[in-house]
Amino acid sequence: MSGGMVPDTRAWLESTGFTVKDEALWQVALTHGSMGEKRDYERLEFLGDRVLGLAIAQWLYDQSEAPEGKLAQRLNAIVSREMCAKVARGIGLASHIRISKQAHADGGRDSDNILGDVVESLLGAQFVENGFKDARDLVHVLFRPALESGAGISKHPKSALQEWAAGNRRKPPEYEVVERSGPDHSMTFTVEVTVLNVGSAQGTASSKSEAEREAARAFMEKFG
Template sequence: MTDLAAWIALTFDHEPRDLADWERALTHASRGEVHYERLEFLGDRVLGLAMAEWLFETFPGEPEGALSKRFNALVTGAICAEVAREIGVPAHLRLGKQARDDGAGDSDNVLGDVMEALLGALFRDAGLDPARTLIRRLWSERLHAAETAPQHPKSALQEWAAANQRKPPCYEVVERSGPGHAPRFTVKASIPKLAEATAEGGSKQEAETAAATALLREVSVPIPKKRKV
């Protein structure tokens, strides 16, 4: 058994019948035409279905909106990247030299995509049941971490603006830097005629979320009253 097959058997509790999909799931586009992106597309849907089913079963008393909040918090690229690091994905990544030199091996974007691609490979090799079991094992602590459904920062900022008779928040990409496989986005979030905040992220969505978090923190701080002289 190869090192890769042994890692798959240990980590995914499944002995691969064919390593081709698994190798592809771990291969970045910088290595050539055969890479993880098609399997990522499939794995994203596998994760989505398994997570939606799990949340539906686990929180029977919650309405659709609360389930959606939980879902959106659990399937982000950043969470997928965390899971990928925990199971040792970086050691098995196949990167071109330039991508490796540029830090793609520790990029949330790359690791999150590869984690989804691996779920796609498992689904193709073993079916939905093993994929579902793996997801429930790897995401278990995260799913049960919050007693109430987490509020996404962008939704929370939108609700704050509405509750305080303000215009809806706006988001603007003010800078994009870095190579294609490891971009950095700088986004400005603003509530017109009130306040703004800027933040960075490895994707536009991540940067918008960070900017919304920063702006929500700023507008939620009470303004000190002026002392009478």
Template sequence: MFAKETHAFLTEIAGRPPVDEALWLEALTHGSTGAARDYQRLEFLGDRVLGLAIAEWLHAAETGDEGRLSQRLNALVSRATCARIARSIGLGSHIRLGKQARDDGGADSDNILGDVMEALIGASFVTHGFEETRAMVRRLWADAVSGQTGQRKHPKSALQEWCAGNRRRMPEYRLVERSGPDHAARFTVAVSVPGVGEAEAIAGSKQEAETKAAEEFMRRFG
């Protein structure tokens, strides 16, 4: 059974009380609890549902070509965006974590927040269907879609174009360090362009660290 606060939270984000409480509880449960079922299967489903909901939205609302739409889609469904939206609704305090995972900061981990956000979308799809889940996504993602998320060129693409335009070799990414437990991993990545320089960044996933490193490189050398 849910705590009263969690029941109210899910009712607010889904637009109505959760139908199958066990399924929604699964969506909030991290593997560190030792529970028989955690959020991973629902995250797998929710990731696909989110992608479809956002792609349909962009197709209807924007006039850009396939490349521009794909750029925005990738940014809007990224782990970083999912985690940012999860923080904006206070999701972290409702996630069920084992003691060690919580002590290690799991409730504020981009990886966990993003995964649970997708798992909740999966739970909504299973219990409420696509139309209601699409409405939930549109409520939660409204600011991101109407704002600048994905509007500018992805930092890694911008760096590649900068290298080509300046007749430099393509950037090389290198994993410097991976630290922390699996549920709160930190990746340090360096990107270098021969003859120009190198920049480093740290993030909760290797992909996000590469993106931040490219952004830092462009800030320093671009």
């Protein structure tokens, strides 16, 4: 691995709430694959995704008597790529990501996918070095605005559309990716949703699932 951690980055991590011991681990957690180094953030992101999911699931279970379906609906909204990217922007993560000049020029530092992945990789590093309790406590701090905002309480647009179609005796909505654009690390997807004999609508976002959600929302605004 080239060089050590930039002092400003360590100071930023610690002021944000992360507990840094092994700088090399945190360097990996901030390293995008475009750097071409032996290790990047992907393995820590895999781990951090599970840490985040469990921390939020436990919080929701403790704070609410809602049934499983409602808990799952809120969990999915709070741990979504969009929400993770929002947290990343809120803590000023972008400037600390180690990313190639080309990927940066292609908009990588503002990609929801990359920002969300690095938030999860940092939570993975927090878990590895400091255990689940410290990682969970930090999740509660970083995601408190999402937890307290009621994210996920309203019905997901795809669920709303599915129920609308069933209630109107229509065939289930069908989703199709009609366009992909941009580099691999910063893709944009356009999805079209169609309900037979009713019509169609499109949505565009940085992930297929978000584009499907936008398409469903657009459909409901148009036909619902």
